[in-house]
Amino acid sequence: MPRKGYPPEFRRKVLDLVEAGRPVREVARDLGISDQTIYTWRKQDLIDKGQLPGVTTTEQAELLAVRKRIRELETELSVTKRAIELVREVVPPKGGSKRSR
CATH class of the missing domain: 1.20.5 (Single alpha-helices involved in coiled-coils or other helix-helix interfaces)
Incomplete structure (x- = not known):
């Protein structure tokens, strides 16, 4: 479930950065969010795309x-x-x- 504190556009841009090859830790540090938040978003994105069950x-x-x-x-x-x-x-x-x- 998406967190209400971050708009979907922001989450999408973060995931695009990670998919482009930037390390999660670096993106998290640069944007001031936790690594775990990005991993959670990435997992949900994979579920939404049908690549993971859920x-x-x-x-x-x-x-x-x-x-x-x-x-x-x-x-x-x-x-x-x-x-x-x-x-x-x-x-x-x-x-x-x-x-x-």
Whole structure:
């Protein structure tokens, strides 16, 4: 998952420098970021390109959106259930009355 602190364009330029043959340690030092950050970006890039197995950036974004929607729906469901409970406390059930003709 991309870190929010670095824009995708910056990550792409860093990866381009590494792919062009510059050592990761040198690029990291020059740009003031950690080596591990670049290695993480490079691994994710390989996953996105289909060269390594794993969850792509697009799939990660979709999963986050789905999980967020599930949380929203679960909240709506719990609110609805609570509302039903409150209504049942106030409004007596209609049981016992005969059907009208």
